[in-house]
Amino acid sequence: MxxxxxxxxxxxxxxxxxxxxxxxxxxxxxxxxxxxxxxxxxxxxxxxxxxxxxxxxxxxxxxxxxxxxxxxxxxxxxxxxxxxxxxxxxxxxxxxxxxxxxxxxxxxxxxxxxxxxxxxxxxQNRFTNPMMKLKSILETGLMGPIVHTQVDSFWWRGHSYYDLWWRGTWEKEGGGCTLNHAVHHIDIFHWMNGMPSEVTAVTTNTSHDNAEVEDLSVAICSYPNGSLGQITSSVVHHGEEQQLIFQGKNARVSVPWKVRASKSKENGFPERDHELEQKIQQHYEAVTDLSYEGHAAQVDDVLCAIEGKKSVLVDGHAGRRTLELITAIYQSANTRQSASLPLNESSPFYTRKGILENARHFYEKTASVKNFSENVITTGGKYE
Missing domain, CATH: 3.40.50.720 (NAD(P)-binding Rossmann-like Domain)
Structure with missing residues (x-):
């Protein structure tokens, strides 16, 4: 036990x-x-x-x-x-x-x-049926090389959200929506698509003048093969629609699940490639559902590792890669220059001290409450 x-x-x-x-x-x-x-x-x-x-x-x-x-x-x-x-x-x-x-x-x-x-x-978002099925589809190679990835990490939080004592400061929260909300989707992004070689980003604070940190960021990720990825991180999007779209040379897939494939007419205009769509759909439906999802699935994963049955899916090195990509977004946005990856000790944002010295304060925190009376949180989209 x-x-x-x-x-x-x-x-x-x-x-x-x-x-x-x-x-x-x-x-x-x-x-x-x-x-x-x-x-x-x-x-x-x-x-x-x-x-x-x-x-x-x-x-x-x-x-x-x-x-x-x-x-x-x-x-x-x-x-x-x-x-x-x-x-x-x-x-x-x-x-x-x-x-x-x-x-x-x-x-x-x-x-x-x-x-x-x-x-x-x-x-925990890795440990869901839609994400595992999408990962399996990408690994088949049916889509061809990935040419563009779109990550919409859309959340909405009211002004009072940043009144909680540790939120909204670089010192204690470490960042805004890019770090603490889009982290889920950024983890999925590099897990499925690999790490980019360069990041160019912009951050802003549009709606939360009680926070030092950003409530909206947009980043463009460049890969050595010419592929691009765009990541939008937000806590100002009503409806909280969240999606990841992978565009391959042969087809497009996403969560929430959708598949479309095009082939070229003689004049270069598109027509549906129903045969490829059907092949991808059949593979998607053939992937076995997980026994557990979310936090339960990850706890099961950790327990299995402790019991000596397997290695964990998300170890500390995977966790570091996620933070590395987020750090690159902050570095680029604050220096107004593209950030090259991998990041190491030479990055001005490698240490907490460096972050505190170099990160822009959009506003100064003006309120601090110890706890909210309501302790219920929401976790955004279900990817279905």
Whole structure:
């Protein structure tokens, strides 16, 4: 039986708890940690947990019964907690984004390598039937080389969203919608399409004058083969339509699922290639559905890795690549120059210190509340 602790009992912690509870024959939540004891007590009661409550991480890490820790705290704390947990011999599942800087990602991966423990970064959107089916389609090569990718990471958040004490600042949240919302789709983007060689980006804040960070960004990603990708990250889009579209030389596919294929008439104008569309559709329908989806599927993935059955799908290196692409967007937008990848210690945005020194403040944070009375979050599109 794998013993689990959860650090941070804010809104996202409930997704972890519900996921672990689906595998009650394999794991048990035995500890919670939060600065606010009442929040932790409320969580224990809500989910009927038999868990000890800690207010300090270092005390929790001394509990030798704990095998696995879920980190559900604000991004700026992820690295410190994860490194300490790995050094204490614990396995770690950390919420997105992996950390607040590439330097911190590298420290986490170094600690993982030295400890030999499992480190996985939450990327629950990979663990959905639409995404797994799309990934399988791309791997068939039926579409031909990818020539253009479109990522619409559209979310909507009201003005008060950034009143929460840690949100809306470079120091504590680490960035705006590009880091904390589009991270899901940017992870999918590089998982399916590989890492670009160059990024050119613009960021702005259109609707949230209580935040230092951006609420809208647009990035163009360039690949050595000439392919382009465009990523729009937003918390100002009503309706929150979210999609990824891959245009190949032979066909186009997307989530939400749609397939179209064209072939050329004698004069170069298009006509539907129904035969290729049917072949792609048949492959899509033949892909077996997942046993679990979302956080539950990723928890299952981590438990299997701890049990020695497989490696995790999303390890610390995959988590770093996601942050690397996001960092390139911030670097380009703030320096007003294209950013070349890979990024390393020479990047002005490699460290938290560098980010704080170089990131533009659109506004200064003017409000700070400890907690909202409502602890329910929404997670955007279902990709169906």
């Amino acid at each position: 794998i013993k689990v602790a959860i650090i941070g009992t804010g809104a996202i912690a409930s997704a972890h708890i519900k996921a672990y509870q689906q595998f009650a024959d394999r794991c048990e939540i035995i500890a919670l940690c939060d600065l606010y004891v009442e929040k932790a007590k409320s969580t224990v009661e809500e989910f009927h947990l038999n868990a000890h409550i800690y207010t300090k991480c270092d005390e929790l890490l001394q509990d030798t019964d704990i095998d696995l820790i879920s980190i559900c705290t604000p991004p700026y704390t992820h690295a410190e907690i994860a490194v300490a947990a790995l050094n204490a011999g614990k396995h770690v599942l950390v919420e997105k984004p992996m950390a607040a800087s590439l330097e911190e990602c590298d420290a986490m991966n170094d600690a993982q390598q030295k400890s030999g423990r499992v480190l996985s970064v939450i990327s």
